[in-house]
Amino acid sequence: MEISAELQRQQRSLWRHRMRQVQAFCIDLLLLTLMLLMVEFLVVAFSGRRGPTGLLVTPEEILDLLHYGWAVSGAAFLALLWGLGSNVLGTSPGRALVLGVPEREGHPPWTRTLRGWFIALMVELTVFTGWLITEVQLVTFLTQFSKATDIVRGLLHPSSSVLHQGLVLLVQTIFLAFMATAFAIPVAFCLSFLAARNLTRDTFLLRSAYTLVRAGMNFTRAVEPLVWALIFISWVGIGPFAGVLALWVHSVAALVKLYSEQIENIDHGPVDAITATGASHLQVLRYGVVPQVIPPFLSFTIYRWDINVRMSTIIGFVGGGGIGYILKPRVDLGQWGEVGTLVLLIAATVWCMDILSAKIRERIV
Amino acid sequence: MNRSNAAVDVGSSSSTEAVRVEGLTKVFPNGVRALSGIDLTVRQGEFLVIIGLSGSGKSTLLRCLNRLIDPSEGRAWIFGDEITATAGADLRAMRAEVAMIFQQFNLVKRHTVISNVLSGALGRSPLWSSLFLRFSEEEKAQAQAYLDRVGLGDRAGSRADALSGGQQQRVAIARALMQKPRLVLADEPVASLDPALRHSVMRHIEALNREEGMTVLCTLHDIDLIERYASRVVALRDGRLVYEGKPTSFDAVTFRQIYGEDAVMAGSATD
Numbered sequence: 020m021e022i023s024a025e026l027q028r029q030q031r032s033l034w035r036h037r038m039r040q041v042q043a044f045c046i047d048l049l050l051l052t053l054m055l056l057m058v059e060f061l062v063v064a065f066s067g068r069r070g071p072t073g074l075l076v077t078p079e080e081i082l083d084l085l086h087y088g089w090a091v092s093g094a095a096f097l098a099l100l101w102g103l104g105s106n107v108l109g110t111s112p113g114r115a116l117v118l119g120v121p122e123r124e125g126h127p128p129w130t131r132t133l134r135g136w137f138i139a140l141m142v143e144l145t146v147f148t149g150w151l152i153t154e155v156q157l158v159t160f161l162t163q164f165s166k167a168t169d170i171v172r173g174l175l176h177p178s179s180s181v182l183h184q185g186l187v188l189l190v191q192t193i194f195l196a197f198m199a200t201a202f203a204i205p206v207a208f209c210l211s212f213l214a215a216r217n218l219t220r221d222t223f224l225l226r227s228a229y230t231l232v233r234a235g236m237n238f239t240r241a242v243e244p245l246v247w248a249l250i251f252i253s254w255v256g257i258g259p260f261a262g263v264l265a266l267w268v269h270s271v272a273a274l275v276k277l278y279s280e281q282i283e284n285i286d287h288g289p290v291d292a293i294t295a296t297g298a299s300h301l302q303v304l305r306y307g308v309v310p311q312v313i314p315p316f317l318s319f320t321i322y323r324w325d326i327n328v329r330m331s332t333i334i335g336f337v338g339g340g341g342i343g344y345i346l347k348p349r350v351d352l353g354q355w356g357e358v359g360t361l362v363l364l365i366a367a368t369v370w371c372m373d374i375l376s377a378k379i380r381e382r383i384v
Numbered sequence: 385m386n387r388s389n390a391a392v393d394v395g396s397s398s399s400t401e402a403v404r405v406e407g408l409t410k411v412f413p414n415g416v417r418a419l420s421g422i423d424l425t426v427r428q429g430e431f432l433v434i435i436g437l438s439g440s441g442k443s444t445l446l447r448c449l450n451r452l453i454d455p456s457e458g459r460a461w462i463f464g465d466e467i468t469a470t471a472g473a474d475l476r477a478m479r480a481e482v483a484m485i486f487q488q489f490n491l492v493k494r495h496t497v498i499s500n501v502l503s504g505a506l507g508r509s510p511l512w513s514s515l516f517l518r519f520s521e522e523e524k525a526q527a528q529a530y531l532d533r534v535g536l537g538d539r540a541g542s543r544a545d546a547l548s549g550g551q552q553q554r555v556a557i558a559r560a561l562m563q564k565p566r567l568v569l570a571d572e573p574v575a576s577l578d579p580a581l582r583h584s585v586m587r588h589i590e591a592l593n594r595e596e597g598m599t600v601l602c603t604l605h606d607i608d609l610i611e612r613y614a615s616r617v618v619a620l621r622d623g624r625l626v627y628e629g630k631p632t633s634f635d636a637v638t639f640r641q642i643y644g645e646d647a648v649m650a651g652s653a654t655d
């Protein structure tokens with residue numbers, strides 16, 4: 020019985036090692052594929068080739084031309100080669116990341132390892148490729164400022180005609196952000212305990228809840244608040260409540276992440292001590308966990324309110340209420356004086372919130 | 385020194401047994417074998433001191449006894465009930481009988497001193513009121529009395545982390561008193577305290593044993609403390625029980641047997 024347990028343990032650790040090797044290979048494969056593609060991209064871009072329109076090929080057209088299949092196969096070959104020949108070539112980046120660099124390689128400077136050169140090359144390739152893909156035009160940037168002077172002049176001479184309406188909507192913006200944050204607190208608080216690894220190890224049910232909550236929150240956070248706003252606008256109609264809901268959903272997801280990370284970092288001493296008194300799970304949470312996480316939770320929550328105020332201006336652009344709602348048409352019509360007023364109002368608010376939240380958070384922790 | 389052990393007769397029946405451990409083994413998930421087949425019996429009223437180098441498995445043994453750690457194999461009985469075969473509410477009821485004192489005190493730092501003492505009663509207080517930090521007047525009076533007893537009556541309203549190490553450990557002892565346990569597990573209760581304060585804390589733990597009749601299992605490092613407080617000593621080495629005897633029969637040979645050939649028997653045996 021002892022022996023079989025030992026055997027099982029060995030098999031498990033062997034399995035884990037295999038999985039890590041696969042991970043390392045995948046990372047190498049990805050990096051090498053990217054390298055080959057970027058090299059091809061640059062070669063085509065500088066070859067002076069003409070596209071279907073007869074003009075020089077545009078970056079988008081080059082992306083269509085690239086040989087993706089060949090790049091992956093080539094990269095797979097190279098990654099295998101690097102993995103097998105690691106005695107001569109040194110540890111590959113993927114293996115260094117996942118499995119670590121073996122002791123026998125010591126700590127040579129990066130210029131003495133293939134890995135170092137490879138990474139340096141990747142950085143340079145990325146910068147060059149990025150330059151072309153994003154169509155950076157330094158000369159235009161430096162010489163054509165005059166085209167934007169109208170806007171700048173307008174911003175510097177704010178018009179007072181929109182001041183009253185702006186102030187009213189500013190109040191709405193702040194409350195909108197506040198309500199989104201306030202609604203998010205209880206939901207995020209409860210979910211964060213299920214999203215903390217250290218509290219969800221014991222039973223299958225808890226482990227499943229952890230996976231579920233984590234996955235759900237990662238997804239929710241990945242969807243931009245602007246998209247949430249569009250969803251809720253069609254759900255509850257244009258207006259500040261749609262904005263509240265959009266920011267609420269996003270805040271819950273963001274707060275769960277921050278809260279649960281705090282829970283994972285607690286000192287387990289008090290948890291042990293309270294458990295040892297015969298307390299129930301809820302009591303252990305209340306006495307062993309909650310007192311430790313309250314100050315950081317408060318601090319994150321205020322920070323979140325601060326972020327929500329900023330975000331609610333953008334939410335207003337698409338009809339989610341708040342000051343952004345009257346900003347958008349004035350931008351479209353080029354009424355730069357009024358835009359200037361509104362931008363100044365927003366800037367002043369964000370600035371105040373920033374200082375206030377920093378001060379409060381300083382006090383709490 | 386005069387010992388007031390409730391049960392010194394050797395052929396004691398199981399009714400005077402506080403702790404019995406059979407074949408207790410703990411292998412951690414990372415493969416570390418912290419305990420290997422420990423057999424041990426502790427009679428009610430004993431002050432058993434467990435010694436051994438750091439990493440020899442002392443904490444693991446104590447934590448298996450109240451199931452803060454689940455042993456891999458073996459069984460353990462607390463006052464005749466098998467704690468290794470218990471779960472849920474029954475396990476919590478058994479834990480309430482066993483108080484624990486930690487090297488790092490493990491108080492709820494942001495709560496008041498009295499609230500920390502009251503938390504010792506969580507095992508028997510109603511769930512909802514305890515979640516709102518509410519306790520009965522009777523319990524509060526009791527907690528205050530225990531604080532007076534450890535000499536901290538005037539600090540009841542202070543935040544726990546405003547107290548010094550020695551004071552915090554005395555609060556932890558008051559919390560243990562509040563729990564009204566029959567067994568106390570003390571894991572290096574004085575190891576992080578100034579040597580000058582060690583006796584002041586140890587005397588309170590001794591009082592749990594002598595005046596309250598609680599059985600105490602305590603890990604210690606200092607020879608003088610062992611000789612002064614222990615009614616019996618057992619030693620662990622690499623997760624095995626390697627010595628068992630009276631504190632007075634401690635000599636250089638057994639000392640090396642426990643702590644290894646390099647050890648020198650001086651005033652203290654810290655690692």
Ligand SMILES: Nc1ncnc2c1ncn2[C@@H]1O[C@H](COP(=O)(O)OP(=O)(O)O)[C@@H](O)[C@H]1O
Nearest residue numbers: 412414416418437438439440441442443444445
């Ligand atoms: N949670 C854990 N996971 C893995 N190994 C552990 C864990 N806790 C303790 N150990 C290991 O078990 C052994 C015994 O530890 P411990 O019981 O804390 O010893 P002691 O209290 O005598 O210093 C040590 O080698 C320690 O590293």
Ligand SMILES: [Mg+2]
Nearest residue numbers: 442443444571
């Ligand atoms: Mg220990």
